Amino acid sequence: MHRRVVQLLAEIGVGPDVQPGAHGEPGVVDRAQPRLRGLGVQPHLTGAVERLQEVDLVVRRPSVDLPFAPDEVRVLRKVATEVVGLLTDGFDHGDPVVDRLFPDVYPTSSDDSAEFRRFTEGDLKTGKIDQAGAILAALPSSSGGEVRLDEEAAEAWLRALNDARLAMGVRLDISADTDLGEELDDAVLSDPSSSRVFQLSVYAYLGYLQESLLTALTE
Numbered sequence: 001m002h003r004r005v006v007q008l009l010a011e012i013g014v015g016p017d018v019q020p021g022a023h024g025e026p027g028v029v030d031r032a033q034p035r036l037r038g039l040g041v042q043p044h045l046t047g048a049v050e051r052l053q054e055v056d057l058v059v060r061r062p063s064v065d066l067p068f069a070p071d072e073v074r075v076l077r078k079v080a081t082e083v084v085g086l087l088t089d090g091f092d093h094g095d096p097v098v099d100r101l102f103p104d105v106y107p108t109s110s111d112d113s114a115e116f117r118r119f120t121e122g123d124l125k126t127g128k129i130d131q132a133g134a135i136l137a138a139l140p141s142s143s144g145g146e147v148r149l150d151e152e153a154a155e156a157w158l159r160a161l162n163d164a165r166l167a168m169g170v171r172l173d174i175s176a177d178t179d180l181g182e183e184l185d186d187a188v189l190s191d192p193s194s195s196r197v198f199q200l201s202v203y204a205y206l207g208y209l210q211e212s213l214l215t216a217l218t219e
Helices: 002-011 070-087 096-101 110-138 151-172 180-190 195-218
Strands: 058-060 063-068 145-150
Touching (some): 063 070, 070 195, 110 151, 151 195
Antiparallel strands (some): 058 063, 063 145
16 A cells, blocks of 8 residues: 555656756746645645655664655654644634544533633643644654654654644544555545645555554564
8 A cells, every 4th residue: 555655646746836947957836726624635845745654663672764865854844833723813713623632521511611622722732832843853854864753743743643644634534444555546536746645645645654663662
């Protein structure tokens, strides 16, 4: 499954909002393209997605080393930035993504829900912003490189990756019963250059990264 995702990302590298550069130079973002709020469209990359390969985790207890290619860095930076934006300027209780990240603890009592939210939401939101910020702070430069995470930082990455996938799952209408492989195949058959193909591929990549990091920490 992961190798299929990597292949798709490579094939659709220059997406609808990235124009290829001349003579192998980085692409230029087309700012005229519309952008939906909160992890709903293809990230603005500065070049083709040439490599989102299997993460070669190197575990040196109590830390984990993760090498990232330039395109992996750009994808993760974009995703984490959009999570922060969703939780700050874009925060809206009318947004189903916000409802997914902050589920109603008392669905049968609006008064109890409001009271619980009043006392807990600020801290929960701050924690989620800090977790996404941990990814942004640790990522190497746009040229790629290695990230070393201690246990605390790795756990923050895991929580941030989970938030990003929950948000993308809502935007992409993915449920627990969704067969991601089938969704990707259907999207490719419909339009291999569509933003949905890219979004599903990024969603799958984030899941692979999350699973690999979790496995490295628990083995």
